Amino acid sequence: MAKTAAEKKKPTAKAAAPAKKTAAKSSPSTPISVPEAPPAVPGAKKVHVHYLTRVEGHGNIVVDVEADGTVSTCRWEVPEAPRFFEAMLVGRDYRDVHHIVSRICGICAIGHQLASLQATEDALNIHVSEQTHILRRLALHAENMQSHLLHIAYLVLPDLMGVDSVLALAQTHKDAVLKFIAARRVSNEFSRIICGRTTHPQRMTPGGFMQFPDTEGLVNLRTMLTQSLPNLEFAVDFFAGIMDRFPHFERDTEYVGLVSPAEYAMYWGEIGSTRDERRPVRQYRNMTREYIIPTSTAKWTKNQTDSYMVGALARFNLNAEHLRPMAGAAAQRMGV
């Protein structure tokens, strides 16, 4: 059986938080994992985590440490079953494409739909109205709110609190958990009002929307969002109070994300990088530069340095100057 990661010190490893107690699951069906035989040399250690928990998607961590403490292997594997979306789309009607790629991910379905719609509209020279832009940005904000709350409260917080899951925290920190849940409920209602639902929304189409939120819905949304601010401030304060529990980890990283002169870029802009020049979105392939390795069904990418990061942290590092005052104050409280 593979060992737990809990008490192992990894001197040079680029590993996850040392406080994480990830139980290694027995999984006889993962052929790209390291064989389970005990290390031949006494003193050598092996860490093999099958299906890392509390992440979205399937990943393994494989670490081999020699008897003298040298890390000889430190590898991230992605054993997730490939579904071949790129091939599925060939020959489909342009109005179907975003509904298909939505199914790439249930958590960031809105993001996939919006990227797809922009690509379709660019290909067919379709220009959308300002109203559509506003509604799409709102949909993106709804998704970000939902996804980020899921991440910090359900996926990361258990690590910081040294517990198994948010379900356990619901017993010990019920008040806080209920506040996080309430904020998530608002974010899901936000998606429902704007585009139909959080996961695989139905209303969006190339050129705009098949159905619009009504005035009453939007007024209710504004009230709901305003009323949720105390819960969100609570979340900021809660995490600001436990920032010292985040492991200290720095690595030379290129951060890649949308940038814009006018706003905290999320919907559109140019492709920015902390280590490379800006590029128009159409040149995305010069930035994604995908390659394939045998231990990962997901493709890899590399640009100016070994480590390449996209997502919320990259967006922040590239766009922080455009944060609104309340968000900027929250960032300051967190010490970022």
Added chain:
Amino acid sequence: MAKPKIAFFDFAGCEGDQLQIANLEERLLDILDHVEVVSFREVATRHSDDYDVAFVEGSITRPEDEIRLREIRKNAKVLVALGACAAIGGINCLKNFLAENVYREEVYGNSARWFPTYAARPLKSVVHVDAEIPGCPIDPNEFARITKELLLGRDPWIPDFPVCVECKMAGNICRYEMGRMCLGIITRAGCNAACVSEGAHCWGCRGLVPGANLDAARIVMDRAGSDRKATQDLLRFFLGDTGAAL
């Protein structure tokens, strides 16, 4: 009496159905009063092979997944297919209409041989499935209801009439009246005609309604004026593992 033990697993899918369960928000805590979650990789660290009910999301798309699924089937008293990918194959079956070497090379080029895969299929093609929670994504309320019925030892009921019934109840204008197509005519209800109500049409994500009249459906769709390819594309969206898609 000990609380029933439940576990969650996923194969080839988007994890949207597990998210929908998290989206039960406060109701999830209520459900947890009545069950013990012994494995739920997405939100919890713990794992145990001792569970009564297994909820499984995602399709089976490669030989190694069959092995893992059979083990789950062995451990569970009740196996529930969670969502369209698990219950009916879902969107993953779209690739089945391409030649395998074509889709493998399209995505992985010369490296395709590194990644085993075969035609996507629902769980029931591999093991016996006791119940299903349909939809893409599932409806959280339906999940709560079916889980409750399972815990009470009942055979969960899911609607056996088409989406048209719920569409009429919702007061929607029929898509065919608008010159569009819609699979509500052959799709299992239970979603309150959500997609039609949101301005779209039904794609059939909940699977064929029992006794679906596919011949009549094809006549209706031909009369709606769409070409054969559009009809076929719509039928293949989610129903790729059924005769409807041929």
